Amino acid sequence: MRRIGKxxxxxxxxxxxxxxxxxxxxxxAEGPLAMDxxxxxxxxxxxxxxxxQAEAQLQKEALGLAIDKSALKPEDIDLVFSxxxxxQCISSVFGLRDFNIPFLGQYGACSTxxxxxxxxxxxxESGAARVAASLTSSHFCxxxxxxxxxxxxxxxxxxxxxxxxxxSGCAIVGNWGEIKIRHALAGxxxxxxxxxxxxxxxxxxxxxxxxxxxxxxDTGTKPxxxxxxxxxxxxxxxxxxxxxxxxxxxxxxxxxYRDCGLMxxxxxxxxxxxxxxxxxxxxxxxxxxxxxxLAKGTYKNVLFASTGALxxxxxxxxxxxxxxxxxxxxxxxx
Amino acid sequence: MRRIGKxxxxxxxxxxxxxxxxxxxxxxAEGPLAMDxxxxxxxxxxxxxxxxQAEAQLQKEALGLAIDKSALKPEDIDLVFSxxxxxQCISSVFGLRDFNIPFLGQYGACSTxxxxxxxxxxxxESGAARVAASLTSSHFCxxxxxxxxxxxxxxxxxxxxxxxxxxSGCAIVGNWGEIKIRHALAGxxxxxxxxxxxxxxxxxxxxxxxxxxxxxxDTGTKPxxxxxxxxxxxxxxxxxxxxxxxxxxxxxxxxxYRDCGLMxxxxxxxxxxxxxxxxxxxxxxxxxxxxxxLAKGTYKNVLFASTGALxxxxxxxxxxxxxxxxxxxxxxxx
Numbered sequence: 001m002r003r004i005g006k007x008x009x010x011x012x013x014x015x016x017x018x019x020x021x022x023x024x025x026x027x028x029a030e031g032p033l034a035m036d037x038x039x040x041x042x043x044x045x046x047x048x049x050x051x052x053q054a055e056a057q058l059q060k061e062a063l064g065l066a067i068d069k070s071a072l073k074p075e076d077i078d079l080v081f082s083x084x085x086x087x088q089c090i091s092s093v094f095g096l097r098d099f100n101i102p103f104l105g106q107y108g109a110c111s112t113x114x115x116x117x118x119x120x121x122x123x124x125e126s127g128a129a130r131v132a133a134s135l136t137s138s139h140f141c142x143x144x145x146x147x148x149x150x151x152x153x154x155x156x157x158x159x160x161x162x163x164x165x166x167x168s169g170c171a172i173v174g175n176w177g178e179i180k181i182r183h184a185l186a187g188x189x190x191x192x193x194x195x196x197x198x199x200x201x202x203x204x205x206x207x208x209x210x211x212x213x214x215x216x217x218d219t220g221t222k223p224x225x226x227x228x229x230x231x232x233x234x235x236x237x238x239x240x241x242x243x244x245x246x247x248x249x250x251x252x253x254x255x256x257y258r259d260c261g262l263m264x265x266x267x268x269x270x271x272x273x274x275x276x277x278x279x280x281x282x283x284x285x286x287x288x289x290x291x292x293x294l295a296k297g298t299y300k301n302v303l304f305a306s307t308g309a310l311x312x313x314x315x316x317x318x319x320x321x322x323x324x325x326x327x328x329x330x331x332x333x334x
Numbered sequence: 335m336r337r338i339g340k341x342x343x344x345x346x347x348x349x350x351x352x353x354x355x356x357x358x359x360x361x362x363a364e365g366p367l368a369m370d371x372x373x374x375x376x377x378x379x380x381x382x383x384x385x386x387q388a389e390a391q392l393q394k395e396a397l398g399l400a401i402d403k404s405a406l407k408p409e410d411i412d413l414v415f416s417x418x419x420x421x422q423c424i425s426s427v428f429g430l431r432d433f434n435i436p437f438l439g440q441y442g443a444c445s446t447x448x449x450x451x452x453x454x455x456x457x458x459e460s461g462a463a464r465v466a467a468s469l470t471s472s473h474f475c476x477x478x479x480x481x482x483x484x485x486x487x488x489x490x491x492x493x494x495x496x497x498x499x500x501x502s503g504c505a506i507v508g509n510w511g512e513i514k515i516r517h518a519l520a521g522x523x524x525x526x527x528x529x530x531x532x533x534x535x536x537x538x539x540x541x542x543x544x545x546x547x548x549x550x551x552d553t554g555t556k557p558x559x560x561x562x563x564x565x566x567x568x569x570x571x572x573x574x575x576x577x578x579x580x581x582x583x584x585x586x587x588x589x590x591y592r593d594c595g596l597m598x599x600x601x602x603x604x605x606x607x608x609x610x611x612x613x614x615x616x617x618x619x620x621x622x623x624x625x626x627x628l629a630k631g632t633y634k635n636v637l638f639a640s641t642g643a644l645x646x647x648x649x650x651x652x653x654x655x656x657x658x659x660x661x662x663x664x665x666x667x668x
Contacts (some may be wrong), residue, residue, distance in 0.1 A: 001460055001461045001462055002461045003412065003461065003462070003464065007412075007436055009462045050652055051654075052648060052649070052652065053652075055492035063351070073601075078337065078341075079520055085422075085439060086648070087421040087422070087644065087646040087647070087648060088421070088441070088443065088644070088645065088646035088649075089420075089441045089644075090644070090645070090646045090648065090649045090654075092647075093523060093644040093645075093657055094649070094654065095655075096523060097523045097525055097657055100522050100523075101522065102341055102520035102521060102522050103520070103521070103522065103523050103659060104440070104442070104449055104453070104520050104661075105417075105440065105442050105449075105644075106438070106439065106440065106441065107417060107422070107423045107439035107440065107441040108438070108439050109422065115438055115439075119438070119453075120459070122460055122462050123456070123457065125460065126335055126456055126459065126460030126462070127335045127336045128335055128337070128343045128456050128460070129339065130337065146648075181575045185436075186413055186434065186435050186436035186438050187436060187437070188428060188434050188437065189427060189434075189437050191431055229523070284395070304516070310422070310423075310424070310425045310427040310439075311422065311424070311427075312420065312421040312422035314386060314420070314424065315386070315422075315424045315427075315428070316419060318383075318384055318386065318387075320424075320428065323427055323428075323431055325437060327438075
C-alpha cells in the first residue's frame with residue numbers, strides 16, 4: 001500500500017471482505033432495515049444478567065455469524081480489532097474472550113467500525129495477518145447508563161439527542177471475496193467547540209466534513225464518482241451541517257449521501273429525535289445494508305465513514321468540548 | 335512483513351524508532367529511574383485545572399518532546415496511536431487534539447504501549463504511514479478517581495495493590511534511526527478467573543506467560559538469547575507468577591527478566607505495595623530506560639511486553655473476572 005495526497009492510504013493489492021454479519025435489537029427490528037440484519041433479538045438482555053453482558057453477547061453473535069458464513073474457524077483468524085462505547089471497552093473484552101483470537105482493542109467512539117475495518121485491511125495487505133476481523137457494538141441501555149441517566153429515571157431527551165442503536169456488525173477481511181477495500185483515511189481530531197453532549201451530530205459533522213474533504217482532495221474524486229457516500233451517525237442535525245460544510249468547499253454530496261443514523265430507525269414513527277447513534281449503528285448498517293448491497297451489485301462503489309464524538313461523562317462535567325473524528329473506507333466490487 | 339509460527343509478526347524491513355521521550359510525576363522523580371525521564375513535574379496537576387487535564391498534558395509533553403528530538407514537525411507524522419485508562423480515553427483525545435495528526439485510538443489497558451508501538455511499526459513497514467507516533471499515559475490521581483475511591487477518602491490499599499504511575503512515554507517510528515523493531519506479537523485475552531481488581535498482577539501474569547511462551551515457540555528463541563526481557567506492570571505478585579508459569583513450561587526467564595512495575599519505584603521506601611501499574615508505567619520505562627539503553631548500546635537485543643488487565647468498575651461491580659492481555663515487541667540495535 002502507499003500514501004496518496006495528505007492523508008489517504010491506497011491499497012495496491014486490495015484486501016477483500018470475505019464475510020460479514022449484523023445483529024440488532026427489538027427497536028431496530030421494527031425499523032426500515034429490519035430485513036437487512038442477520039439476526040434480531042426481541043429480548044433486550046439477550047438472556048444475560050445485565051445490559052453490559054447483553055452488549056458483549058451482541059459482539060459474540062456478530063463475530064460468530066460472520067465466522068460461520070466465512071467457513072473459517074476462529075483459529076483461522078489472526079487478529080481481531082474491536083471496541084465499543086462502554087468504559088474500558090468491556091463489551092469487546094467479554095464478548096471476544098472465548099474466541100481466543102489475538103485482540104487489539106480500538107477506541108474511536110462511534111467511529112470505531114471504520115477504524116477497525118481499516119486496521120484489518122492494513123493487516124491483510126501488509127502480511128501482518130492472513131485474515132483479520134473487525135467489529136463493534138452498542139446497546140441503548142448500557143449506553144444510557146454509561147453516558148446519561150438511569151433508564152428508570154425517564155429523563156426527557158432534547159430534540160438534538162440521538163438514540164443509541166442496540167446492534168453489532170462484524171466484517172472479516174482476507175484475500176478472497178468480491179468486495180474490495182481500495183482506500184482508507186484516518187481522520188484528525190476536529191474540535192469546533194460544541195459543548196452539548198446531547199448534540200453529538202453537530203460535534204461530529206466538522207470531523208466528517210474534514211475527512212471527506214481531504215479524501216476527495218487526495219484521490220481527485222467527487223461524491224458523484226461513487227454510488228453512495230455514507231456517514232456514521234450524524235443524525236438529522238449533523239447531516240445537515242455536514243452537507244453545508246462541504247457545500248462551502250464547493251463539494252455537493254447531493255443525492256448520493258446517506259447517514260446511517262437516519263437509516264436504521266424511522267424518525268416519523270420511532271421517536272428517536274435526531275436519529276440513531278452508537279458504534280453499533282454504523283457497524284450494523286455497514287454489515288447489514290451496505291456490504292449486502294455491494295455483494296448483490298446494487299452498489300458497486302461506495303465510501304463509508306464512521307464518525308465519533310470523543311467525550312466522556314467526566315469531560316462533560318468538567319466543561320470540556322466534544323471533539324469529533326471520522327475515518328473513511330472506500331469499498332468497491334469493480 | 336510476514337507471520338511466523340502461530341502468532342508472531344516478523345518485520346522484513348524493520349521499522350526504526352527514530353525518537354522517544356518519557357515524562358513523569360513527582361513520586362516517579364523520587365524513584366530509581368529519576369535520571370531516565372526527559373522531564374518530571376513536581377506539580378501533580380501540571381498547572382491545569384484537573385487531574386484528567388494533567389494526564390492529557392503528560393501526553394502532550396511526551397509527544398511534543400519526542401517530536402522536538404526527531405527534528406520533525408507534527409505535520410510530518412502521518413498517524414498517531416494512543417490510548418489510556420480513563421473512560422473513553424479522554425487523556426489521549428484532549429492531549430492530542432491540538433497536534434492535528436490523524437488519530438487512531440487504542441485500548442489495551444496497561445498493554446497499550448506495546449500495542450501502539452506494534453501498530454506504528456506495522457504502518458511504517460507497510461507504507462500506510464511514513465512516520466507514526468505511539469504513546470500512552472496514566473496518572474495516579476485520575477486513575478484512583480476512575481477505578482477506586484475518591485483520594486480524599488484515604489482508602490486502605492491491599493498488599494497486592496499497585497500504584498498507578500503518573501507518567502507518559504512516546505516513541506516515534508519511521509525508516510531511520512538505530513533501534514529496529516524486529517518482531518511483534520499481539521496477545522490473546524487470557525482469563526484464569528481472578529476476580530480481585532486489586533490483584534491485577536495475578537490477573538495479567540497468565541496473559542504475559544501465554545504471549546511469551548508463544549513468542550519463544552514461534553521464533554525458536556529462548557530468554558537468554560536476549561539481553562533483557564520486560565513485562566509491563568505485573569508487580570511483585572504478578573512477576574513471581576509469570577516466572578512460575580513459564581518455568582512450568584520449562585522456560586527459565588532467570589536473570590534476564592525485569593518488570594517495569596518493579597523498576598519505576600523503590601518498594602522498600604516508596605510505599606507502593608506490589609509495585610507500579612498504569613499505561614504510563616511501561617510506556618515511561620520503555621521510552622525512558624529501555625530505549626535509552628538500547629541507544630547507548632547497554633542493551634543490544636530486548637523483548638518488551640506491556641500487560642493489560644481488562645476490567646472496568648462496572649464489570650467489577652457485576653462480579654466479572656479480570657481477563658488479561660499482553661503484547662510483545664522485539665527491539666534490537668543489531
